[in-house]
Amino acid sequence: MPKVCCCLSSSQAIRSSLMAGKPKLYYFNGRGRMESVRWLLAAAGIEFVEEFLETREQYEKLLQDGALLFQQVPMVEIDGMKMVQTRAILGYIAAKHNLYGKNLKERALIDMYVEGTRDLMDLIRVHHKFSPEEQEKNLALINERATARYFPVYEKVLKDHGTEFLVGNQLTWADVQLIEAILMVEEKVSTILSKFPLLQDFKTRICNIPTIKKFLQPGSQRKPPPDESYVVTANRVFNRK
């Protein structure tokens, strides 16, 4: 008996020391605000683990343990920190893994571009919360914004400098967030890229990058679009009516 216990605890110890290096994501088992973090880690080839919030009790325990700086998720345990605030987390990961450009001006461009795709994705992130009538209006807004405000900008960026990536001729956070946004909008409006040939090429190219290709395959940690049970869970955890 002691031998078995010894084996169990040493493999547990090995497992937990392997895990100790991996970022740990605390969120619901769904996209929401955490999905961009999953994308960026995956693109950087960084393995991560996830703890899914399913009950009110889990959330309250995190609060009591002082693990959530502003009482909110996303929260990511990484490099000895409990990071919160999506943008802060993404900025840290991008800088750490060389996805934030090589100087201040490139950073500025990346920041502008990711704020744009963030605004577009936020329209979609909340879509499932609306009533059917509101959803119809929102869909029209998403379509309009994507085709008249955001995608023309990125199409032009690619056209103007004729390189494979948005900034500085290498993969950056801006490319990862753009591909995430493109795929998200396509789920709502499948023909959204019809007037944007360079973005179509961009999409093909970026989706073929090995780390991203892997993330796009079934069985990865990429989450599906939100469904009823996702809404129910979030409301339960946050005590919303």
Added chain:
Amino acid sequence: MPGKPKLHYANGRGKMESIRWLLAAAGVEFEEQFIETKEDLEKLRSDGLLLFQQVPMVEIDGMKMVQTRAILSYLAAKYNLYGKDLKERALIDMYVEGTTDLMGIIMYLPFQPPEAKEKNLALITDKATTRYFPVYEKVLKDHGQDYLVGNHFTWADVHLLEAILMAEECKSDILSKFPLLQAFKGRISNIPTIKKFLQPGSQRKPPPDEKYIAQVKQTFNV
């Protein structure tokens, strides 16, 4: 005058105010071009000056920067207010996202219907005193230093002071349970560049009044 950043926005606080604060704190002189009518906004758009058709927009270092956070991060890095390494940046980013969320609720208050005003004021007070200010009070308490991050003045301190003053305009005794934040407020307000910005005649904008709200609604279709 060439060389000075040029800010394009309405003649009021809104999303541009944090940028004014940061430039002022860094001791950087700047110019402003105010958008007063729909036509002003349309002209900026049709001239292709607004990347996503929106303001704030800041002309700086040959760029026409948009997106508030992008502009603030650029300024913070350029003027040495973004900490000395990646971990300090991470802390600063977390802290400013918190104060951004708090100031965001306050910013929209004047644009809510009058019936909702009392409820929203209560929400602001609640969030400020139970979610945000306790965090910064604890940060200061835990390391006992004058500034939030790295024992030196950073963007996080500027942003927090701005948030404190804005919250006090909603409820004057909102810091009553936060002695360290009171001391922080006194200290940071006395930094020469900030002291100057707090004096009448600076480019700091007043809280929105009826006239400003009407103009913004007209110009920006809010």
